[in-house]
Amino acid sequence: MNDIHRVCVRFHSAIEMIGTRWTGAILRAIFTGHHRYAEIKAAIPGLSDTMLAARLRSLESDGLVVREVSEGPPVQVQYKLSEKALDLAPVLDSVVEWAHKWIPLPDDAKRS
């Protein structure tokens, strides 16, 4: 097995960067127009403040999210997608398409 074709390390980094718990959902929330902290949090049930703050910092350090502070008053902070993140649109769209075909709707979502 010396000639085995290894899985690309860049693919491996990428899939885990966007698949880290909560990260994909946060990216999707920003993609769908939620740019303020409270909006992102409201769009993702179950996401704690600690986790959202940590993930936004990771997304910033990975170069996917840019934190923009507007001059006040009142000062407003918005989280915008970088060009690198905007290029993820085909990835997220294909996950949405796959999920709608293959992942069943949870029972509590059916009731609401």
Next chain:
Amino acid sequence: MNDIHRVCVRFHSAIEMIGTRWTGAILRAIFTGHHRYAEIKAAIPGLSDTMLAARLRSLESDGLVVREVSEGPPVQVQYKLSEKALDLAPVLDSVVEWAHKWIPLPDDAKRS
């Protein structure tokens, strides 16, 4: 913010299912023709036996991987992709494309 558009729970489940640590790499290894345990392990540097066995069990229970045992001797076990997993091809392909554009090659890969 009562009318906030929530992130789809099916999208959220899907992105974390394929983005769980090692899972994307294992799927990619099987997609690229590695069907035997030792081949998958060899294709993913750093992946331990314990983790590979656990992830293959999760992939089976998620309906993505089918474990096929051929009649022997010698008995051979192969891991094949289900139709559900084969439908992930556009997702994985778009991640590969994005990664090759945006994720730098690590220094040790450049040297080898």
